[in-house]
Amino acid sequence: MSKKVIIVIVEGYSDETLLVERLQSLYLDSEIRFEIQFGDIFYDSVVKDSPKKIIGDVINGIRRKRKYLSKDILAILHIMDTDGCFIPQENVVINQEIKENTHYTLTNILVDGDEQKERIIKRNKKRSNNIRTMTTIDKIISKKYPYQLFYFSRNLEHVIFDNPNPDKKGKVEDVEVFISSLNRPIEEYLIPFLPTMTNTDYPTQYKESWQFIETELNSLNRYSNVSLLFKFIDQTI
Secondary structure, eight states, X not given: OOSEEEEEEEXXXXXXXHHHHHHHHHOTTEEEEEEEOSSOTTOOSSXXXXXXXXXXXXXXXXXXXXXXXXXXXXXXXXXXXXXXXXXXXXXXXXXXTOSSSEEEOSSOEEESSHHHHHHHHHHHHHHHHHHXXXXXXXXXXXXXXXXXXXXXXXXXXXXXXXXXXXXXXXXXXXHHHHHHXXXXXXXXHHGGGSOOOSXXXXXXXXXXXXXXXXXXXXXXXXXXXXXXXXXXXXXXX
């Protein structure tokens, strides 16, 4: 291949819609390849694999599907929603008045009964453990490929539209309208949602952004470290 590939693993089409044009315009010498997982790959009640193996299997599957050689891949970027997974267990609260089985506030995850409460607590524990593992590494698959994990909290719609409980319908269309009316680069728009940093050095900022979101109730609040993604690409290329 003439261009090196930057693979961007995301949960849904909204993430691609938000970022693809900007990444393609900035990094003309690279192929930007979004790979949509249609949900959270860090929690599955059946899968027992380590998070490194989960990500490794995803990347190897992409390589086979796209017929990429090892030397074709420049970096792996991974974007996920926190879904409040780092909060204390006692902040998963039963509230039978909610209309859905799970509802997010800035202080609690509300659930409709004991069964859903147990499921969310189990999900949060597994997801947070897997995420903590993946934020401590900077290369994946026998240290071949640079890898970094980035987040929207509680989700993309929370950060972009201040809507922590978005309707599944129309999400992509809403992001399309947002991008078409945005009068500045998306990374500039996202900077105010970055936790306060003590340093301008990218590795330190990356580490601090994760330390912050893992603390207390921060993963229910409106933060994102996706603006750092551009710094990661710049230092990688």
